[in-house]
Amino acid sequence: MYITSTLVILVYLHTFIDECLYINIPIHCCLMSFKEKNILVVGGSSGIGLDVVQLLTEKESSVYVASRTRAESWSPLVKYQELDVMENRGLPGDFLPEQLHGLVYSVGSINLKPFSRVTEEDLIQDFRLNVTGAAMVIQTSLKALRNAGSASVVLISSVAARTGMGFHTSISASKAAVEGMAVSLAAELAGYGIRVNVVAPSLTDTPIAAKLLGSAEKREAAAKRHPIGRSGVPSDISAVIAFLLSEESSWITGQVLNVDGGLSSLRTNL
Numbered sequence: 001m002y003i004t005s006t007l008v009i010l011v012y013l014h015t016f017i018d019e020c021l022y023i024n025i026p027i028h029c030c031l032m033s034f035k036e037k038n039i040l041v042v043g044g045s046s047g048i049g050l051d052v053v054q055l056l057t058e059k060e061s062s063v064y065v066a067s068r069t070r071a072e073s074w075s076p077l078v079k080y081q082e083l084d085v086m087e088n089r090g091l092p093g094d095f096l097p098e099q100l101h102g103l104v105y106s107v108g109s110i111n112l113k114p115f116s117r118v119t120e121e122d123l124i125q126d127f128r129l130n131v132t133g134a135a136m137v138i139q140t141s142l143k144a145l146r147n148a149g150s151a152s153v154v155l156i157s158s159v160a161a162r163t164g165m166g167f168h169t170s171i172s173a174s175k176a177a178v179e180g181m182a183v184s185l186a187a188e189l190a191g192y193g194i195r196v197n198v199v200a201p202s203l204t205d206t207p208i209a210a211k212l213l214g215s216a217e218k219r220e221a222a223a224k225r226h227p228i229g230r231s232g233v234p235s236d237i238s239a240v241i242a243f244l245l246s247e248e249s250s251w252i253t254g255q256v257l258n259v260d261g262g263l264s265s266l267r268t269n270l
C-alpha cells in the first residue's frame with residue numbers, strides 16, 4: 001500500500017516536472033498562481049512583454065494588453081486595447097477590470113548614438129516612451145490597482161541605467177528616471193498594498209535588439225561581454241517579472257533587480 005502510494009506520487013511529480021520543462025517554464029514558476037488574477041501588460045505584443053503574456057496565459061491569468069499592434073500568437077482570451085503611449089493619455093477608463101492585480105510596462109527603445117549627435121528630440125522621445133508613458137498608464141490604472149487590495153507593478157529599466165556604456169546617454173537617462181520614479185512610487189503606494197519593482201535587463205534577443213545581435217560576430221561578441229557567456233532571451237526576463245508579480249514576492253518592493261548575466265556586477269577577466 002505504502003509503496004503503491006509513493007509510486008503514484010513519484011509518477012505524478014515526474015509528469016508535472018516534464019510538463020513544466022516541455023512548455024519551457026522554469027520549475028519555480030509552477031509554484032506561482034495567477035488564477036483569477038487580472039494582469040495588464042503594456043507592450044505585450046513583442047519581445048519580453050509577449051513572453052510575459054504567454055506565461056501568464058498558460059497560468060490562467062486574465063491578461064489585458066495595451067500596445068499599438070496585436071500579436072497573432074495571443075490566446076483569444078487576451079483583452080486588447082490599442083494604445084500609443086507617445087500620445088500621453090494613459091488607458092481609457094472602460095478597459096480595465098474593477099480590480100487589477102498586476103501591471104507590467106514593457107515598452108522601450110534602444111536608440112544608441114554618439115553624444116555629439118543626440119538631439120533634444122531624442123532625449124524627449126526616450127523620456128516619453130519610457131517614463132511619461134509608464135506614469136500615465138499607472139495613473140489611469142491606480143483605482144483598479146488599489147481595488148485589488150494587493151497588487152504589483154513591474155517596470156523595465158536597463159543595465160545601462162547604472163553601468164556606463166558609450167552611446168547610451170539618452171536611454172540611460174530615461175531608464176535611470178524609470179528607476180527613480182519606481183522607488184518614489186513604491187513608497188507612496190505601499191500603504192495601498194501596491195508594490196513597485198524594476199527589472200534591469202542586459203542585451204536580450206528581441207526585435208529592438210535585432211541590430212545589436214544581427215550577425216554571428218555580433219552575437220559572439222555580446223556573449224563574451226556577459227560573465228555567464230551569453231546574451232539574454234525573453235524568458236530570462238519574463239520569469240523574473242512573473243516572480244515580482246506573484247504573491248511569492250509579496251515582501252519585495254522598491255527594488256531594482258539586475259537580470260543581466262552578471263554584466264553589471266562581475267569582473268571575470270582579472
Ligand SMILES: NC(=O)c1ccc[n+]([C@@H]2O[C@H](COP(=O)([O-])OP(=O)(O)OC[C@H]3O[C@@H](n4cnc5c(N)ncnc54)[C@H](OP(=O)(O)O)[C@@H]3O)[C@@H](O)[C@H]2O)c1
Nearest residue numbers: 043045046047048067068069084085107108109203204206
Ligand atoms: N531587448 C533588450 O536588449 C533590452 C535591454 C534592456 C532593456 N530592455 C527593455 O525591455 C523592455 C521591453 O523591450 P523588448 O526588448 O521586449 O522590445 P520589443 O520586442 O520591441 O517590444 C516592445 C513593446 O513595446 C510596444 N511599444 C513600442 N512603442 C510603443 C508605443 N509608442 N505605444 C505603445 N506600445 C509601444 C511594442 O508594441 P507595438 O509595436 O505593438 O506598439 C512592443 O510590444 C523595454 O522597456 C526595453 O527598453 C530591453
